[in-house]
Amino acid sequence: MPTRQFNRAQLADLGVPPDDPQDVEYSETVLADERVTTLKYSMQRRCVFRADDDKTYAVTYEAQLDAGHYELGQPPDDHGWYGDTVDAEEVVQRCEVVRRWKPVADEPDPDAETRTVAEHLIDMYEEGGVPTRLARQYAVDWLDAHASELIAMFGDDAAGDR
Structure with missing residues (x-):
């Protein structure tokens, strides 16, 4: 996993971490x-940013908990970073399809039998929050990348079942 070290001044110049998550x-x-997790007196967060080398990196830091009117301790100084430099891992954005348990529909979908594999893939991407235009492109890209594998797996057997 590629990493890069940034000093605190470099991160501050890039706006990392933001003063408020809404500033993104x-x-x-x-x-x-x-948000990564909630600690006893602070919240651990992950900030993804573009550096001067036009690559994207992620660093974790600690921020103040937002718990309304409750009395809270202060997060650690310097965002929980110790030392003069902060290690950042290089990251890339990827769309992932996640398997989830969903409630059963009261009535079966009458179009379920006539829907194509591409339409099912597009639906899965859209359920994951991908905009329709990108969902269509991702589905086409996935089918194109795996077409030979699917033909090898199912080949003529799948066509004969119709």
């Missing part, structure tokens, strides 16, 4: 700020 939509360098 106004930043040209910070691409995402995600």
